Amino acid sequence: MALLIVRHGETALNVARTVQPADTPLSERGWAQARLLADRLAASQRVVAIVSSDLPRAAQTAQAVAARLGLPLHEDARLQERNFGRWRGLPYDGLGFDPLRTEQAPPDGESLADFRHRVALAFDRLRDRLACLDGDLLVVTHGLVIRALFEQHLALAPGQIVPEHLANTSLTVVGGESGCQVALAACAAHLAGEQAPGTGQIAGI
Secondary structure, eight states, X not given: OOEEEEEOOOOHHHHTTBOOOTTOOOOHHHHHHHHHHHHHHHHHTOEEEEEEOSSHHHHHHHHHHHHHHTOOXXXXXXXXXXXXXXXXXXXXXXXXXXXXXOOSOOTXXXXXXXXXXXXXXXXXXXXXXXXXXXXXXXXXEOHHHHHHHHHHTOBOOTTOOOOSSOOXXXXXXXXXXXXXXXXXXXXXTTOOGGGSOOSSOOSOO
């Protein structure tokens, strides 16, 4: 049994380097990426349950996989991206600072400490859910959530490196006796050609 942790598919605002509002949907290429991910997961025949952030870009990615695998989709708001409040919808490069690294809460947003606490609660819930399954649990979430997991909860093997940019629909496999060992880190081997990740995106949200 393993946790299969996936970043959502591409959105138009990923490409435009914009801090994304909550209601941002997948782009056409994002849907295509999600279908390629679904094909990859269908080939393994190991996923028995799917849980996703309830934000559209993640939920739509998960829906594409759920339809391909014939599985129900469960949503969990604790898997949402960090809430950047009034910064959402603004061009990343026009802010004059890196919002991804700010510790204080943006106006009407979420502090880094609160975000990390929420991610920790979500991870505990995922491990509890996995323990009740007889196969793999697919988790579809967001770039900064996955970064927080790598930084605070997951264990890399010696020499294993997390890519600086987590590609859209990249797959991380976590398991082992501790339930925290990374077997595969942010792999996007299922993407090719026109569906490969765009360049110049923000390395998180």
